[in-house]
Amino acid sequence: MQRHVILVDPYSEAAEFANAFRARGVASVAVLSTPAPLKSYLHGWKPESFSATHFHDGDFAKLVETVRGYDPVAVIPGNEHAVRLVDALVEELFPGTGNVPELSAARRDKWPMAQAVASAGIPHLRTFAAATEEEAADWLRETGLEGRALVLKPRCSGGTDGVHKVEAGEDWRLPFRRLLGSVNMFDLTNDSILVQEFASGTEFVVDTYSVDGELGLVAVVRYSKSARGARIGVYDAEDYLLPEDPLVKVLEAYTRQVAEAVGIRTGCTHTEIMLTDEGPRLIEIAARLDGGCAQQAARLATGDSQIDRTVRHHLDSAFSPGYEIVQPTRVAWLSAANSGIMRNAEVLDSMRDLASFQKLGCRYPNGSRVPKTEDLFTTLGWVLLSTPDQDVLEEDTKRVREIEAKVEIEPLDP
Numbered sequence: 321m322q323r324h325v326i327l328v329d330p331y332s333e334a335a336e337f338a339n340a341f342r343a344r345g346v347a348s349v350a351v352l353s354t355p356a357p358l359k360s361y362l363h364g365w366k367p368e369s370f371s372a373t374h375f376h377d378g379d380f381a382k383l384v385e386t387v388r389g390y391d392p393v394a395v396i397p398g399n400e401h402a403v404r405l406v407d408a409l410v411e412e413l414f415p416g417t418g419n420v421p422e423l424s425a426a427r428r429d430k431w432p433m434a435q436a437v438a439s440a441g442i443p444h445l446r447t448f449a450a451a452t453e454e455e456a457a458d459w460l461r462e463t464g465l466e467g468r469a470l471v472l473k474p475r476c477s478g479g480t481d482g483v484h485k486v487e488a489g490e491d492w493r494l495p496f497r498r499l500l501g502s503v504n505m506f507d508l509t510n511d512s513i514l515v516q517e518f519a520s521g522t523e524f525v526v527d528t529y530s531v532d533g534e535l536g537l538v539a540v541v542r543y544s545k546s547a548r549g550a551r552i553g554v555y556d557a558e559d560y561l562l563p564e565d566p567l568v569k570v571l572e573a574y575t576r577q578v579a580e581a582v583g584i585r586t587g588c589t590h591t592e593i594m595l596t597d598e599g600p601r602l603i604e605i606a607a608r609l610d611g612g613c614a615q616q617a618a619r620l621a622t623g624d625s626q627i628d629r630t631v632r633h634h635l636d637s638a639f640s641p642g643y644e645i646v647q648p649t650r651v652a653w654l655s656a657a658n659s660g661i662m663r664n665a666e667v668l669d670s671m672r673d674l675a676s677f678q679k680l681g682c683r684y685p686n687g688s689r690v691p692k693t694e695d696l697f698t699t700l701g702w703v704l705l706s707t708p709d710q711d712v713l714e715e716d717t718k719r720v721r722e723i724e725a726k727v728e729i730e731p732l733d734p
Contacts, residue, residue: 350374402608451513519601533586540568612651622643647707649704654724660731676707
């Protein structure tokens with residue numbers, strides 16, 4: 321009898337789960353948590369990768385019976401939008417084997433997430449969810465954050481969608497008004513806004529995979545990001561830390577505390593942490609695999625990935641506690657300085673001649689309309705570099721930026 325794995329919202333790299341399980345004789349079935357694919361992820365929706373596809377129309381009991389009919393070996397979230405639905409399905413089909421059900425909201429919504437971390441006594445950023453300007457103003461006054469640098473962002477989005485920095489002394493009300501009531505990249509209305517003190521420092525990613533409450537490090541990555549006006553989440557590059565780096569021990573210990581506070585017990589987790597002068601502070605934790613090209617990059621850097629660990633867990637009952645670095649690897653993200661019409665996308669192909677080149681992901685062909693890069697969703701794409709020689713990696717990165725500067729985007733008439 322054919323075995324099946326259920327992948328919920330398997331967009332972008334999550335579709336690689338299908339190939340990884342298929343290589344072990346397991347068929348992948350896609351479940352989309354909405355009646356149609358999310359518009360923001362259409363470029364990453366690959367229905368041909370799956371033996372069957374089902375859409376959730378809101379009838380949970382019906383969906384449970386559909387999924388149960390496959391007698392799945394596992395039910396796995398492909399991105400943030402799937403987290404709560406997967407929690408509910410796992411608890412219904414495999415009770416007691418998933419993440420703590422009562423803390424499901426804290427693994428998806430940044431407000432209960434912040435509350436869970438604060439309640440556990442873990443060092444954190446002061447945070448509040450405000451549904452009105454008056455609520456936000458009262459909280460800022462009570463906490464002494466009036467006139468201080470702040471970050472405003474949606475509670476249930478991702479990829480730095482809608483993240484705004486308010487400089488000290490600037491009016492936070494304007495970005496608050498723009499965000500409130502807007503629709504985010506997951507087609508959800510932002511009916512309240514997260515207001516948070518700004519944290520200065522270096523941002524890191526800690527990717528983990530847990531089995532029965534035991535957390536294993538998959539990779540620790542240093543982010544390089546830049547700002548475009550009030551938008552602070554423009555991705556530039558990602559680099560992998562050696563496991564013996566002293567920062568890894570600090571970030572791992574903090575991640576374990578946060579994971580326990582939000583009820584992580586099994587599966588992939590993607591945690592973003594700002595390392596400040598006062599120590600690590602949580603940006604967010606997501607109970608899903610790292611997206612973008614992270615799985616491909618992790619395999620090059622460490623010889624392993626969250627996808628590989630997922631397959632070994634569910635098919636071999638295997639657990640890996642840590643990771644190693646096989647060779648220096650970098651993801652260089654490509655940005656558009658302005659919106660308009662892409663006129664020479666072919667210039668990016670010269671990156672393929674770089675000594676460390678591994679893969680190029682460009683979202684836009686010639687003649688297409690591109691947005692100004694302000695977050696992960698509006699990047700032009702990325703180039704994956706990996707080589708045993710760190711000096712070559714640095715030289716190739718410089719060349720990537722030179723090629724990127726040659727991209728021509730014709731501004732549209734006002």
